[in-house]
Amino acid sequence: MLDKHGRPLQPCTPARARRLLKKGRAVVHRHTPFVIRLKDRTTAESEIDGVELGVDPGSRHTGIAVFTARAGQRRARYGIQLDHRGAAIVRKMQQRAAYRRARRVRNLRYRRPRFSNRGRRREWLPPSLHHLVVTTVSWVNRLARWAPVRAVHLERVTFDTHAISAGGPLEGVEYQHGTLHGTEVREYLLTKWGRQCAYCGARGVPLNIDHIHARSRGGTDRVSNLTLSCVACNTSKSNRPIAEFLEGRPKLLASILAQAKAPLRDAAAVQSTRWALWRELDARLPTHVTSGGRTKWNRTRNYLPKTHTLDALAVGELDTIAQTVSTVLIVGCTGRGTHTRTRTNKHGFPRLRLPRHKTFFGYATGDLVIAVVPTGKKQGTHMGRVAVRASGSFNITTAHSTVQSISYRHIRLLQRADGYAYAFQAEAWGPYAVLPA
Numbered sequence: 001m002l003d004k005h006g007r008p009l010q011p012c013t014p015a016r017a018r019r020l021l022k023k024g025r026a027v028v029h030r031h032t033p034f035v036i037r038l039k040d041r042t043t044a045e046s047e048i049d050g051v052e053l054g055v056d057p058g059s060r061h062t063g064i065a066v067f068t069a070r071a072g073q074r075r076a077r078y079g080i081q082l083d084h085r086g087a088a089i090v091r092k093m094q095q096r097a098a099y100r101r102a103r104r105v106r107n108l109r110y111r112r113p114r115f116s117n118r119g120r121r122r123e124w125l126p127p128s129l130h131h132l133v134v135t136t137v138s139w140v141n142r143l144a145r146w147a148p149v150r151a152v153h154l155e156r157v158t159f160d161t162h163a164i165s166a167g168g169p170l171e172g173v174e175y176q177h178g179t180l181h182g183t184e185v186r187e188y189l190l191t192k193w194g195r196q197c198a199y200c201g202a203r204g205v206p207l208n209i210d211h212i213h214a215r216s217r218g219g220t221d222r223v224s225n226l227t228l229s230c231v232a233c234n235t236s237k238s239n240r241p242i243a244e245f246l247e248g249r250p251k252l253l254a255s256i257l258a259q260a261k262a263p264l265r266d267a268a269a270v271q272s273t274r275w276a277l278w279r280e281l282d283a284r285l286p287t288h289v290t291s292g293g294r295t296k297w298n299r300t301r302n303y304l305p306k307t308h309t310l311d312a313l314a315v316g317e318l319d320t321i322a323q324t325v326s327t328v329l330i331v332g333c334t335g336r337g338t339h340t341r342t343r344t345n346k347h348g349f350p351r352l353r354l355p356r357h358k359t360f361f362g363y364a365t366g367d368l369v370i371a372v373v374p375t376g377k378k379q380g381t382h383m384g385r386v387a388v389r390a391s392g393s394f395n396i397t398t399a400h401s402t403v404q405s406i407s408y409r410h411i412r413l414l415q416r417a418d419g420y421a422y423a424f425q426a427e428a429w430g431p432y433a434v435l436p437a
Helices: 014-022 086-104 127-146 161-165 179-192 231-237 250-261 265-282 292-301 308-313
Strands: 026-030 035-038 051-056 061-070 073-083 149-157 207-211 226-230 287-291 320-323 327-333 342-344 350-353 368-373 380-387 393-397 402-407 411-415 420-426
Touching: 014 026, 014 035, 051 127, 051 308, 061 127, 061 308, 073 127, 073 308, 086 127, 127 149, 127 265, 127 327, 149 265, 179 207, 179 226, 179 292, 207 231, 226 231, 265 287, 287 292, 292 308, 368 402
Parallel strands: 051 149, 073 320, 073 327, 149 287
Antiparallel strands: 026 035, 051 061, 061 073, 207 226, 327 420, 342 350, 368 380, 368 411, 380 393, 393 402
16 A cells, blocks of 8 residues: 555555545555555555565575564565566577577678677576576565565575584584474475485375484484485384395485485575575665574464465564465566567578567557457457557457457556566465464
């Protein structure tokens, strides 16, 4: 909710927003996320407690929760799941590389080599990972424009290596050092071994921390000697040597021994992204950091299921989560079109030309519009994304189908295309659910 000058006010409930709109005291400022602007109030006349953001970054999805915090209790106001397009960026770059590679062997005009004159700065990230940082920071900035954000809580690392090692090296650690300490080590092992039993591959069952070489036979508590096993495999293996337990399965034995020594390269890539994200957010808002182990501990003791938005709500230090949201906004990164003016065939040669302009009759492809057609076969009201043509006959993709050839005269703009697609998804807990004590 915004004041009459466009400055953020304390968020309100949907019921109150409907009353304000019905009485004419407010107007719709933005369709998705839904933002209203009051006509008769300023920030000086309103009581603003402020809200905080929880961010749970991931390689494919990032959870963002808007909540109020008071006396250790958190009450969720809004939840967003941001779906990244890193995989699409990788495919596009591979396609571009293939086109360039093909051009090198064609009989074309001579081009002077450029040599290696394009240096990379120290904080450089691959485009697919840089996209994750940019889109997350962009949405934090957007939410700060629509709500009085006071602070951000960020899950900066998947597991806290300092909590695991107690100040020492990661590999030489005892893992029975308190509730949160064991949670960090377990989160590390769950990530390393893919959340499944190393011996039988079972998923969705209770997993125990198992010593590959039993302590009773001289094994240590080093993390490289720990793995995950289900209850049945853990009981069957007991303190037997792993070579004896996996006798007759040499490939599995070699795989487990190699995996035990392998580092978490994928996790390291995500870690570097999260550090870059923390630097960007900390330059804008007060940012508090924590680990994924603490997030899981908070979520588990509040009896919450695992989702991206609930993880974001459980980030950082807290006592209880008193309220969650019933509906989460799914934000998918779709991009803003392309600079190319041609489409290519499978060999990379141009097959058609695109117009120079993206806007026709005041509309661009991807805009959210509503069309009211008075007569004809397409009579009715259609709301969705528009695909424009130079002729003025547009297509509108609704939630159910695509309605073709609607004149621009019947169309009214609701929201400009901003590079994202929106949908809503129901959460497991309602907005006024009373969580178990």
